Amino acid sequence: MKLYLTPGACSLSPHIALREAGLKFDFEQVDLATKLTKSGADYxxxxPKGAVPALQLDNGQILTEGPAVVQYIADQKPDSKLAPAAGSFDRYRLQEWLNYTAxxxxxxxxxxxNxxxxxxxxxxTIAGIGTELDYVNKSLGSKQYLLGDTFTVADGYLxxxxxxxxxxxxxxxxxxxLKAFSDRIAARPSVKAAMQAEGLS
Structure with missing residues (x-):
């Protein structure tokens, strides 16, 4: 698999998921202003949307849109518990959080x-963000992660x-x-590795 990303953008979310899942992948940076990859190709x-992330599968298919990409990654390694089982109510809770974040x-x-x-x-806009963060902070409560005690792809995206x-x-x-949540996620080895690979730390 190959992940197309821009350092620090929302593509960091599937980058973290790939490392959490322990999947083999390559990545290539994209300049969102010029729409060129680091190798000079037309992204x-x-x-065609010109946005990141895009995940190129080994069979050549391209998957886009972060919430879809991270769920695909999670489903490749169910034992990682990055997403609840498809069809379970907890899976819909995961999608609820992915959709709200997006x-x-x-x-x-x-x-x-802009x-x-x-x-x-x-x-x-900042005032609106504050209201939304009030909601997320209250929803998180004393939980370690959005769905409870287990890290999922929704946590990586948030x-x-x-x-x-x-x-x-x-x-x-x-x-x-939320500050404690963010610090907790930042301390995960996969997150440190992804951020280092993107030149963010």
């Missing part, structure tokens, strides 16, 4: 990365999105549960 021939948190942070955003828009708070002056310490 749009891999993913459609609410990730989408809002995406607005902040250089054309005005100061008023930025303030409103960790990546939370890591973007530092770029916009959002103090994660305001949510003690």
């Amino acid at each position: 749009r021939k891999v993913n 459609s609410e948190l990730h989408k809002r942070f995406g607005q902040l990365f 250089p054309a955003i005005t100061e008023d828009q930025k303030k409103a 960790f990546v999105v939370l890591s973007w708070t530092k770029y916009f002056g959002i103090d994660l310490g305001r949510w003690s549960g």
Whole structure:
């Protein structure tokens, strides 16, 4: 398998999942501005959407969209418990968290990365993120991870999105549960390895 990624972007989530699962893979960096891979190839021939991540399977198929990619990875190694069994209610809980992270948190942070955003828009967006983090912090409660005591791909995705708070002056310490959660994930060997490989640590 080959993962196309951009350092620190949402593609860090499947990168972590691949390492957690212990699967063999290669990766190639993508410049999202030029849509070129590090080797100089046109990334749009891999993913016409021009976004990361994209996972190229050994049979040549390309899978895109982070929540789909991480569930595929988890299902390749069921013993890793990166995702509950397909069809179980806990699997739908996992999808609930993946979808919330993607459609609410990730989408809002995406607005902040837009250089054309005005100061008023930025303030409103950060306020909205704060409300959503209030909800996630309360939902997490005393649990170690989103689904309980077991790390899943939903935790990896949330960790990546939370890591973007530092770029916009959002103090994660305001949510003690989320700060402890983020620190807990950051200490995992797979996360350290993925971040080091992407030049983030």
